[in-house]
Amino acid sequence: MQTRIGILGYGNLGKGTEIAVNAAEDMTLTAIFTRRNPSSVKTLSKNVPVVNIAEIEQWKDKIDVLILCGGSATDLPVQTPEYVKLFNVIDSFDTHARIPEHFANVDTAAKESGKVGVISVGWDPGMFSLNRVYANAILPDGNDYTFWGKGVSQGHSDAIRRIDGVKNAKQYTIPVEEALNAVRNGENPVLTTRQKHQRECFVVLKDGADADKVENEIKSMPNYFTDYDTTVHFISEEELLKNHSGMAHGGFVFRSGKTGINKEHQHIIEYSIKLDSNPEFTTSVLIAYARAVKRMYDEGKSGCFTVFDIPPAYLCAQSGEELRAKFL
């Protein structure tokens, strides 16, 4: 039986979800919901209705899982608790500090409606979180390290764009190779912010802007750049569009832990991803967990859950027997 999927929000994440649902043999994309005028939204799937959000309630019995593709700053804190009243939902809420509050809101609403809500699914939070939990469970005595990149940080790129004289900009977060290697070699380094990541900026100036002044403003921006070794390149808009439009990203999660009578044995667990498309990978994770949402709901579960609560087999279309034969 097909799992009927709805998408709310049609930006990069919404488009990535659409591609991933269409690639999944056990799923059907039923409708795409938008705050915009539906006729202004051009989707990839020709026969899938685009519906204004105002009419979403009419779809409550036609959709098994609604995938929320809005932003974490303002959309999801409202939408996830709201739509779990009508649908089983899943989101990629990624404001780490606000997860406990978001969880509580979704849990209350989901328990009232009898639906399942799964939050904070993607790669961090998501796959990176999972790896932290598994590795900490296995090696309770040790150190955790997370590195992000190489990839574009949207927040940092935006911060540069707000500087006077800047026309456009992209900022890459890059893990420092020496730090990665020190962790890999079991040195258990204590790393400052500067020792973990570098920042590389590609900036297009407005006509007549002062490059030195802009560079100085970038490098002295508190929180965003002062604590990092930052490189600034000034390039043409043409070059920016040609070479820096990609959405590649990646990162590393390490656990370095000790065992033994005298803690004489060291073990390193490393999980890393290298992604051509950050949104498409995130939505691929969302889709796998949407499968789990349906299964949990069918079992009679309700409330809010995270990747920590969900058995790995629930992400797969295959039977337990197939999984054991092929992957165990």
Place this chain on the structure above:
Amino acid sequence: MQTRIGILGYGNLGKGTEIAVNAAEDMTLTAIFTRRNPSSVKTLSKNVPVVNIAEIEQWKDKIDVLILCGGSATDLPVQTPEYVKLFNVIDSFDTHARIPEHFANVDTAAKESGKVGVISVGWDPGMFSLNRVYANAILPDGNDYTFWGKGVSQGHSDAIRRIDGVKNAKQYTIPVEEALNAVRNGENPVLTTRQKHQRECFVVLKDGADADKVENEIKSMPNYFTDYDTTVHFISEEELLKNHSGMAHGGFVFRSGKTGINKEHQHIIEYSIKLDSNPEFTTSVLIAYARAVKRMYDEGKSGCFTVFDIPPAYLCAQSGEELRAKFL
């Protein structure tokens, strides 16, 4: 409340389990069971009784989880279905081809007794299997690669020791660096056995043995060595004991997959481990899953399960709230 652990079998795995249980604040080692004369077994834990296996039934209400530390060839296929009649059990059964049969035997017995049996827990099968399942669920269109090493292969070392003229031997399985890099770079190589792993042998000869003849016999051993580039070093017994007594191991699991409208985006997921002590890491995984066994039994579950069926949070002593705040 403490989880009361029993250990059956006191070899490398049994000793590693003992260390890991003693390091876990929420667990107590209740008894160690052995086929040997208990008075001949010297354990690390002074106040833990060593009991002959013949008396194990008397302990059935005193132990929450029995950890089976026997071998996969002959011990576990008999012991796991047998002892799940009396106890919740967990094993590290690692004969991949026989897992479906072992699962069925344990499942039948566990359902009859109302107990929980978890099989094939360790790193491969175990953590590597988990990573294959997660990565396949996320990237259904792609290729899997598993590399083992650098580490000692017990089976290959034993095979060398059986050769006439060999006094002692250790064999290391080593992943080929070029192959690892080709996978990492997203080249999706088709790799032969020879292209994936090398074999390095350290051999101590008996007095008067013919080194050339032994080297030739090793390199021409079907299945074990003919399909690999094999290097043979002849060393003294002293050097073997000094430099090759360790139990270090490791390995890599990759998933290389594509997404996008035209499958134009590639993603690489890499999971790797580097272990000073293979048995101590394996038992650290066993202990984490023993926590899950107890929890599943307390929830009223029974039957056979694998790592695919168990929510990650069940491996942890922390509450869901703590896990979300710290690791998500």
